[in-house]
Amino acid sequence: MKLFDVYPLFDITIERGQGCRVWDTQGLEYLDLYGGHAVISIGHSHPHYIEKVTEQLQRLGFYSNSVQNPLQRTLAERLGKVCGYDDWQLFLINSGAEANENALKLASFYNGRTRILSLEKAFHGRTSLAVEATQNPKIIAPVNQNGHVTYLPLNDLTAWEREIQKGDVCACIIECIQGVGGIRMVSAEFLQGLRKLCDQHNTVLICDEIQCGYGRSGRFFAHQHLNVTPDLITVAKGIANGFPMGAVLISPKFAPVYGQLGTTFGGNHLACAAALAVLDVMEEEQLVQNAAEVGTYLMENIRSLRLPHVTDVRGRGLMIGVELDIPYKEVRNRLIYEQHCFTGCSGTTTLRLLPPLCLTTADVDDFCQRLAKVLKS
Numbered sequence: 239m240k241l242f243d244v245y246p247l248f249d250i251t252i253e254r255g256q257g258c259r260v261w262d263t264q265g266l267e268y269l270d271l272y273g274g275h276a277v278i279s280i281g282h283s284h285p286h287y288i289e290k291v292t293e294q295l296q297r298l299g300f301y302s303n304s305v306q307n308p309l310q311r312t313l314a315e316r317l318g319k320v321c322g323y324d325d326w327q328l329f330l331i332n333s334g335a336e337a338n339e340n341a342l343k344l345a346s347f348y349n350g351r352t353r354i355l356s357l358e359k360a361f362h363g364r365t366s367l368a369v370e371a372t373q374n375p376k377i378i379a380p381v382n383q384n385g386h387v388t389y390l391p392l393n394d395l396t397a398w399e400r401e402i403q404k405g406d407v408c409a410c411i412i413e414c415i416q417g418v419g420g421i422r423m424v425s426a427e428f429l430q431g432l433r434k435l436c437d438q439h440n441t442v443l444i445c446d447e448i449q450c451g452y453g454r455s456g457r458f459f460a461h462q463h464l465n466v467t468p469d470l471i472t473v474a475k476g477i478a479n480g481f482p483m484g485a486v487l488i489s490p491k492f493a494p495v496y497g498q499l500g501t502t503f504g505g506n507h508l509a510c511a512a513a514l515a516v517l518d519v520m521e522e523e524q525l526v527q528n529a530a531e532v533g534t535y536l537m538e539n540i541r542s543l544r545l546p547h548v549t550d551v552r553g554r555g556l557m558i559g560v561e562l563d564i565p566y567k568e569v570r571n572r573l574i575y576e577q578h579c580f581t582g583c584s585g586t587t588t589l590r591l592l593p594p595l596c597l598t599t600a601d602v603d604d605f606c607q608r609l610a611k612v613l614k615s
């Protein structure tokens with residue numbers, strides 16, 4: 239059997255990592271401003287993470303969700319304290335799309351409706367409902383287009399009000415900083431207005447924090463910059479630093495729905511040990527604060543260099559978009575192949591920076607030099 243081709247791959251094999259660096263099979267060192275697609279939160283191969291995951295695997299890797307798993311409870315308690323939602327509830331699954339799928343299901347159980355409002359250029363994943371809530375011509379699944387979702391413009395509260403007032407909207411799903419959509423940011427005024435409308439019309443407000451959350455924006459959640467509390471929050475990516483895990487954070491107003499939600503692997507012992515180790519390191523090394531400080535330093539540095547082709551630098555914390563007046567593709571590829579530095583991208587002209595949250599100011603200086611070399615030649 240051979241692999242089914244789903245990605246255009248770089249001709250590079252990464253075999254080891256340490257902090258914000260990775261090495262390929264030729265022994266070449268790369269600076270990682272991509273974090274394996276915003277997944278590596280505490281850095282590659284963190285010794286505490288290795289110790290805790292190994293220890294758990296030696297004891298028990300997996301047992302089913304039909305018996306008590308104290309690690310899940312500990313994770314719920316720790317996470318509630320860290321993010322400030324102590325009295326919320328946690329449902330653990332395996333990925334981001336699955337988290338959104340379950341959040342949308344929960345919303346529909348809550349108010350009995352099926353209509354969803356989503357942002358233009360949204361990306362929420364590739365499973366049934368998640369792909370429908372995604373507005374990207376490259377990411378479709380014709381079988382799933384059931385007409386549940388209306389896409390509306392960013393920060394245009396009047397357009398959202400018009401729809402919500404109809405009284406049939408189940409949920410609004412929002413990425414406070416759109417990742418795939420191009421580091422487009424929701425305004426505080428918009429989200430606060432949306433919160434009021436959702437309250438008035440019994441509509442559920444879901445924040446997809448899969449990419450912008452878990453410390454990346456410089457607060458634990460990106461919506462916390464905007465002084466709004468959603469009803470449901472979805473997370474994945476950085477939660478377990480590469481061990482597959484997703485979660486829905488559920489506000490107290492939701493009652494349990496027995497028999498409707500479930501998963502074989504979700505919240506297994508190994509995943510929980512990985513997630514707990516991530517929280518240990520985030521607290522010990524103050525990575526949320528580091529994301530805020532080093533992110534600001536990174537944005538200021540790129541701006542102050544006044545590099546050719548850079549028309550805008552925007553973002554929050556370590557979720558940054560560098561807008562170019564040329565296609566990102568050649569720049570990103572030269573960064574990889576000539577400068578040995580990984581970055582991400584959005585749309586056609588945005589370089590997307592999603593480094594591990596342990597990035598240092600020295601790493602930033604290093605990156606800026608590499609970026610300057612590419613853009614100046």
Ligand SMILES: Cc1ncc(COP(=O)(O)O)c(C=O)c1O
Pocket residue numbers: 333334335336338361362363364413417418446447448449450474475
């Ligand atoms: C905002 C957002 N939501 C959902 C997803 C889907 O997550 P997953 O690939 O883990 O299913 C992603 C993945 O990139 C994402 O960025």
